[in-house]
Every structure is written in structure tokens, then in C-alpha cells.
Amino acid sequence: MQDKYLPADVESAAQAHWNRTEAFKVGEDPTKPKYYCLSMFPYPSGKLHMGHVRNYTIGDVLARYRRMRGYNVLQPMGWDAFGMPAENAAIQNNVAPAKWTYANIDYMRTQLQRLGFAIDWSRELATCSPEYYRWEQWLFTRLFEKGLIYKKLGTVNWDPVDQTVLANEQVIEGRGWRSGALIEKREIPMYYMKITAYADELLDALDGLSGWPEQVKLMQKNWIGRSEGVEIHFPYDLSTVGRSGVLKVFTTRADTLMGATYVAVAAEHPLAELAAASNPELAAFVEECKRGGVAEADLATMEKKGFATGLRVVHPLSGEFLPVWVANYVLMGYGEGAVMAVPAHDERDFAFATRYRLPIRMVVRSTRDAYEDTVAPWLDAYAEQGRLVNSSAYDGLHFQDAVDAIAGDLEHRGLGQKRVQYRLRDWGISRQRYWGCPIPMIHCADCGDVPVPDEDLPVVLPENVEITGRGSPLAKMESFYACSCPRCGKPARRETDTMDTFVESSWYFMRYACADNNTAMVDSRVDYWAPVDQYIGGIEHAILHLLYSRFFSRAMRDCGLANISEPFTNLLTQGMVVAETYYRDLEAGKKQWINPADVRVERDEKGRITAAVLASDGAPVVIGGTEKMSKSKNNGVDPQSLVDQYGADTARFFIIFAASPDQQLEWSDSGVEGAYRFLRRVWNFGHGFATELRAALPTQRMLATGALPEALAAARREIHVHLRQANYDLGKHQFNTVASATMKILNALEKAPRDDRAAHAEVVEEGLSILLRVLAPIAPHITHALWHECGFSGDVISAPWPEPADGALRQDQIELTLQVNGKLRGHIAVAADASASDIEAAALASEAAVRFMDGKPPRKVVVVPGRLVNIVV
């Protein structure tokens, strides 16, 4: 055994042992409980980043812990391999997306293996391989036939210079990121998945997800956004609109209907287009509304603008004429593309009405801040529910009664009814991009949209294409799109859009169970492994990816492909890895982001950062605040250098130790050194036991009889207390304190008195066996080596998890905190089984109590068993 801790040697030996014994390859074993532990698979962007290392270390700790608890553990890995970065790399470096992606996968796989994760690599999959996406295409055709996929117009960001559709992140302040051109909204036909058909089920089932963080369930609930309200029809005014019809709106505040003073429609609404046809100024405004991107955050924060159409609609109850306005904040794709405006009781309508001097009519008396004539400024109380006023027949009714009465009258007149509406919209999956899964549809002039038949699947994505960033490459490739109709045989055109990459990640967790099956999407092995027992991934996926996966499980269930509804029984949302950002301003508002590794920070004597300079030229850089590590902000720290310098165990231990999994981890280079120092101490201590202390072990062990000298019994008690704490923390997934516990155990072991050599050796042997096992999931290589060296049997990866011994925890005397009037004044020692009255008497008699009670009589004495006594005077 090496005297010195040499991580590279220790780690390669352990990994070679695991490979040789196929330690992490698993099959379906009916004799053990199964545990499917899954971390979100990475996008192969080039190399692992710290967020990956954190994610997979957390997953690995859970997987290895459960294995030691006796579970049949599956931990697979794969690649979320389609996506935009491959196309961007193709444009920048003139390398084919497929080649770039597979090269990245190869490199990142070696990185993952170097970190020693307990992965069953025989199940590895890459979503860009035809063997994977053929089943996605197959499922698409099933869902299409079931009516769960349909086609409609959707709004996209259009770059008029590059003649291409841009992602939201490629639109920066309303301009294309490459061309700089002003972006326009454009409506194009797209395929949609009918996730709204499952809206109620996805919402209701959240209550049953006891293994999910409340925070995530709440976000999903709000995202689905079920609201009960009233659909209201405003008949067109014939004299201005020129034809009959109704304008439909949905509102949750039908009680305020009598306060509606105008209606607002989207720029794409038929009434807007009708009015714009004969009004050039309005037409110009409608055009203006179409400028800019489609991201909701931008729409919600932009200046609210409107334009009167001159058209009117009729109030369904009062018969009054209401003007129709076009407003830039109303969107065609959401709801009906029209809203009724009640400026007195809606903040946005209030701002709009104030700006354009539209009438404001109060119809609800709020509980506070009731107002009569003067309304400005807006007060939040105006939006409260209350009793109606100025509402003719409805005066005096409270919110729910008013809604009921108004909905009833509307229904009676055929001008509306109660309805449930969701904020959730159907999932548009068409992408006008190359590097994605081809949508398996054929467009025939006679037969319409025809799914590609099973025998023609997969529709293989051609790999040798030219990527320019202008237009969709597939739409320019006749060899790809020219085909014949599967139904009538006539020449037809293949769909050239690809699918949203969220589709691949919506079902990959099922495919791991049967990755080698090339005759079916899923098989009975999926029934054994699914659902995932523990899913681990970034909080940034709390809504979209997780909601889509929950939808897919149900869609697959309803196609007879899965017998589960919920894909992930327990969810651990890891916090982000963030780091300081630094930049310099360039021309035209652009920024040059500088990697923290190249920056030197200057601090004052208190350690506070005062300035930062670029190490290479010594000139100052701007400190940009801490943000999620990302390529775009260039604030990533490369884990590889960490592993090269200190080894995988140090990297893993530091990441686990630095913050609890669900919290944000703020990166700092200092601290890594401390983790390394600790592991070296573990090595030295273990080595010392194996080479010296072990010889002192008695042939007849004494621990069981409890005849330890008091000082050693105390050391042993401390170790078992830390173990109890570690086991409790493992249940909470709070691994940072488990790492702390291993440090505390080592501290206790090092301090244990050595006078009684045999008893000391026994306590150390037991303590070391606890330490190595608790540390094993976090730092598996060093513990693997030491477990063998110290003479424990088998491999530590399969050793049984330790439990604290009752005998070791027993204590006769305990110390209680003494408070007088809630302030800490001292401590008293009492028997562990002392009664409350004994404790009270001991407390009152104590020197500290007498001193601080100042001769006053106690008014009350609070005794908290095992903790403290508080004397109130």
C-alpha cells in the first residue's frame, strides 16, 4: 500500500476493478427492491461543466447509497444530442453537426468515466441516432392518428435578413443576434401536441406527487393555470363593422362586466385586419405590433400601446356601444385574441385607459380604499373582490353571486356561459431547423398530410449538409424532401421541419430500460424499471421538461405503451452552479465576457472585493454579478483541471460539501484544497490503522460487552451520534452535512485516547468501518482502496449501510442550557432521566440562576426536555 495518497493511482485501480467485475451492470432482479436512479442527461456541448459534475455526483451518491441499502440499482447515462449548438458550431467552425456531436460525446464520456460514476454504460443512448429517434417518429405517427397531434398556425420570430426563424434566445433587444435585423412576428403552420387534453389530469395528479418539492408542484400548477370564468360574447355593431358576428372574450372577473368601457383585440384579430384595410394609420400600427419577438417576458414588459379601430361592439347586458381598440399586449395565440377592459378594476386596463383617456367606471366597492370619483393613482385594492355598485340589477351582490347572476343572464340571452380555461397552451413542436428529429409526415396535393408508414421509418436525417444559418437546410435538399405519397403514390413533398428537442427528452427514461430493442419502442423491461424512483436535475427544468415528460407518460399509456402515468416518483431539483461574471464593454452595446480564471480580484483588508483586473494586461474589468455558469457569459469553471490536479474524489467531495443539493452552489476555488486535505488525512489514518493499529486488536472483541474506558466510550458515542445525524441527513438528501459528518468522525477518531491500545484499536476499527462506508458514496475510490487495506470483507460498494448502536449512544448525565428571561446564562448537568421538577429545582439552585434572578421570584419555569430550562422572573 502506498504511504502517500496518490489519487490518480487509487482511482484508476478502483475503476479498473469495477470494470473488470462489471459492478454496475444490472438486469431485472425479482429478489431485490429496484431503484431506478436517473440524472438528467447532458447536451453534448463539448465538455462537462460544473453543473453536470454536480448533477451526476448527487445522483451517484444516491445510487451508491441505495445499493449499500440492498437495492437493485439502475443508473444509466445518455446524450440529449439534438439541438441548436451543433448548428451554431457548424456555422462557426465549418464542421458537420453529426461529427461535432459524436466527437463531443466521446470526449464527455471519458470525462464521466474518469469521475467514477456507478453507471451501467451498456444502456447508453444518443437521441441523434436513428435507432433512438425512429421510435420517436413511430410514436409521432400514432399520436397523429389518435388526434393528439394536429396542425395550426403558430407565431415565430422571423429574421428578414437571414430569412430564417430564430429562437427566443437569438433575439436580443428585438434584433437578430447574427444579422442585427429587426425581428418580425410571422405566422407559419406547425404541428402541435395536444397537451391541453391532459390539463386537468396533469393538474390533479400533482397532489399525489409526494416525492416532489412543493415549489415545483406549485410552479406547474400555476403554469397549467386552471381558471373558472365566463366566456362573454359582444355582438358586432352592424353600423361600424358592416357584418354580424360576435367578439368572444374570457374573463375571471365577470362581476365587473358592467364596468367594461372598451374591448381590446390583437393585431392579428379579424376585426383589426378589417379596420386596418380602410385605415392606413391603423394599418401602420398593426404593422408596428408585428415587430419584435414573441417571448412573453418581452411582451409583458414593453410599453402598452393601442389604437382605436373606429369599430364598435355591443355590451351584452346594457346594450351600450363599446369601442374596439387594437392593443399590442393582446396576443392572438392566447385565448380568443381579445379582452374586455374594465379600467376601474384591472391595473393594466387602468393604465391603458388613463393613457388614451377612455372612461373609467367603478362597479365594485372594495373592502379598503373605496373610491367614488377620483381614481388615480391606481391602488391594488381596486382589484379586490367586493360588492357591486353602479351595476343596475346586480348592485349589492358579492363576487361569486354577481358572477353567477351575470353568467346566468348571459346564458339566457345566448351571449355567453361559464367555462374553464387553462393558461397552458398546446405544445408547438415544429422547428425550422436541421439538427433535430425529422417529423415523419408527407404532404400530398390529393391526400393531404399523410404519416410515414412504419415500414419506411426511420426518416433518416441526412448527415452531409451545408449549414449557413440562412433558411432551413432540409427545405433546400430535394433529395430529402422529394418523395411519393404513401397512399396514392403521386409525387409528394416530405415535411422538412424537425421536432423540438424537448420531445426526445420526454421519453428517454423509458428507453434506457430497453435500449437494445430494435423491434419495439418499449418492452416488458420498462414495466420492471419504470417509473424512475429518483430523478435529479436542474431547477431550471421545473416546468417545461418535467411537464412534457408527465404528458408523454400519459400519452404513451393511452397508446398502450406504458403502464405508468407519472414518470418520476421522487424529484430532486439541484440548485444551479453559479459563478461571478466579468466583462468589458465593446462597441454597439456588446460585451466581451471574460472567464473568472483569467481575472484577478482585489480585496480590502476585510476580504471584500473592491475591483477586478484581467490578469494578462492588468487593466480593470467590470464585475457583472453572479450568474448561472454558461457559455454565453463565459463564467464556466472547467471541472477537468480540478480532476487532473486533485482527482475525482476531491472534486466530488468538494461539490457535495460546498452546498446542499437543492441550493445554489457558488463556485470558489478555495475550499477544494480543504477537501483534498481531508481525503489525505483519511488516507493517512486508514493507512496507519492497516499498518500499525490493527496489530493491537484483541482476539476477543470487547465492544459488545460495553466495557470501554469512559474516554473511549465518549469517543465512540460521538462517532455514533455523527452516524445517526448522517443517516437522518441522507433521508433529507442533505448531503453537505453528511460530508461534514465524515469529517467530524475523522476528527473524533484522531482524538480518541490511545492509552488502552487494544480498546483503542477496536474503537478505531469500528469507527473506520463507519467512516469508510458513509464516505463511500461521495468518494468511492479512496474508500474502495482503504476498505480492502483495512481488512474489511468484500467491496465497500456492496457493504451493508451502518446503523448507530444503541449501546454506544447511551448517556447517564446530560447538560442543559440555562436561560433567565430567555437569555443564555449558563449550563446545568442533570441525570439523563431526571424529572421536570428535579430539573427545575437544580436550575433554580444553580449559581448562574441565583446571580441573574437578582433576588426576584420566578414567575414561570419552562423546561424543554433534553435541551434547556428558561426561568422567567
Next chain:
RNA sequence: GCCGGGAUGGCGGAAUCGGUAGACGCAGCGGAUUCAAAAUCCGCCGCCGCAAGGUGUGGGGGUUCGAGUCCCCCUCCCGGCACCA
């Protein structure tokens, strides 16, 4: 803008049901060892104060014998917002 989180020493963080705030570690300071350095080991380490003691968990208020923890209001930071993954 809307939805969800977060804020505790110089730094990362701990504190299980409302019960000793600052565990464990980093940095720092002092000492031992060393020809010297590195490494290692020992000690100190929230703030004010010589001490007694006071004070302290982003800010303001409240409940309680007792609040980092519960309630109300506010500030700042982070994530998501449907085409980044």
C-alpha cells in the same frame, strides 16, 4: 410584468417540531516542527468592550417565556416565462 425561490461571520455553509446562532470547512492570525521552505500538528477567530456584559441571522413591524425558524410589509439577488438545454 407574471410565477417560483433565496438573503446567516472576511467566505462556503450548519442549526431536525419555535429552544445554546455560527457545527464542519475555507481564509486569516499566533505558536510548534524545519538550516529554510512546503507539508504537518496545536491554539485563536461574529461585532462592540480591558472586563463584566451588551449586541447580532437583508430592512421595518408583530406573535411568544423564547424567533434564523411563524405572521404582515419592504429591499435586493437568482431561476422560469412556452424556439437555450
